Amino acid sequence: MHLRETELALGLIDNTIVILVAMKPEAMPIVEALGMELGGRLHPCYPIEHYSSVKRPHIHLVINGVCPRFGVDNVASQPATIAAFLCIERLHPSILLNAGTAGGFQSAGSSIGDVYLSYPKVYFHDRRIPIPGFQEFGLGSYPCPDVRPIAKALGVKTGSVSTGNSLSSITEDLEIMKGYEGRAKDMEAAAIAWVAEQHHVPFFAIKAITDLVDTDKPVQEAFLENLATASAQLALKTVEVVEYLESHGIPALDGTERMEPKCEAIDPRI
Numbered sequence: 001m002h003l004r005e006t007e008l009a010l011g012l013i014d015n016t017i018v019i020l021v022a023m024k025p026e027a028m029p030i031v032e033a034l035g036m037e038l039g040g041r042l043h044p045c046y047p048i049e050h051y052s053s054v055k056r057p058h059i060h061l062v063i064n065g066v067c068p069r070f071g072v073d074n075v076a077s078q079p080a081t082i083a084a085f086l087c088i089e090r091l092h093p094s095i096l097l098n099a100g101t102a103g104g105f106q107s108a109g110s111s112i113g114d115v116y117l118s119y120p121k122v123y124f125h126d127r128r129i130p131i132p133g134f135q136e137f138g139l140g141s142y143p144c145p146d147v148r149p150i151a152k153a154l155g156v157k158t159g160s161v162s163t164g165n166s167l168s169s170i171t172e173d174l175e176i177m178k179g180y181e182g183r184a185k186d187m188e189a190a191a192i193a194w195v196a197e198q199h200h201v202p203f204f205a206i207k208a209i210t211d212l213v214d215t216d217k218p219v220q221e222a223f224l225e226n227l228a229t230a231s232a233q234l235a236l237k238t239v240e241v242v243e244y245l246e247s248h249g250i251p252a253l254d255g256t257e258r259m260e261p262k263c264e265a266i267d268p269r270i
């Protein structure tokens, strides 16, 4: 056994990887590729599903689940925030990953099926609060670990991921994304990044492009047409990311030591 494998076997290295996915069609190819099985829900009030595998007990996959009222996948920032919190509280990840699909930009050289790792940052493009301090808070700009070596090894791209609560875009959103060179437009990553930041858990997103935001084709048409092929590509690269992390370890945030979460001033009356 190599030193790293020995250390892993002895439990000296923290290597719990949790992959959070919004939609079932995005998640199932990953579940199958990793040979995972449904364990149950993470909380009785939410349809958030937990998958794991006996062979690789340090890897977990969590799906936001289906909305009981509308019968569709629980996409966008609220379900992602709750799911991220439960992932961290219940599964104690060494790293939290968000795998999913996203809109790309033809003007930045993106094509359908391209896979991006979020770097350097993840932003919100639809929290427009033009008041000093709140403006920056709205954008979020959550930093990701330096995943460029992983992207290079896997032959995928890096770019900032930009999150909002709409599939369609308005001009203002597009201008904001241009300001920080957003390369993948989704509906969950920044919400998850915010939770991960509160808990000092490293986070990055893996996004496969289903549609191009800056072409004439309506994004919803392209999304539905390309969801299956982009999800297959997403699964392939997510498994490779997991294998890379298993052999190289968990990357820390740029230039910072990993911090232990500090829980201060919890109200003793609750």
Ligand code: SAH
Residues within 6 Å of the ligand: 022, 023, 075, 076, 100, 101, 102, 103, 104, 166, 167, 168, 185, 186, 187, 188, 210, 211, 213, 219, 220, 223, 224
């Ligand atoms: N019309 C779809 C709705 C899914 S919402 C359906 O019928 O199933 C789109 C999902 O894919 C979100 O989870 C989001 O993160 C991602 N996504 C893909 N392309 C996107 C884009 N152009 N803008 C925002 N999110 C996008």
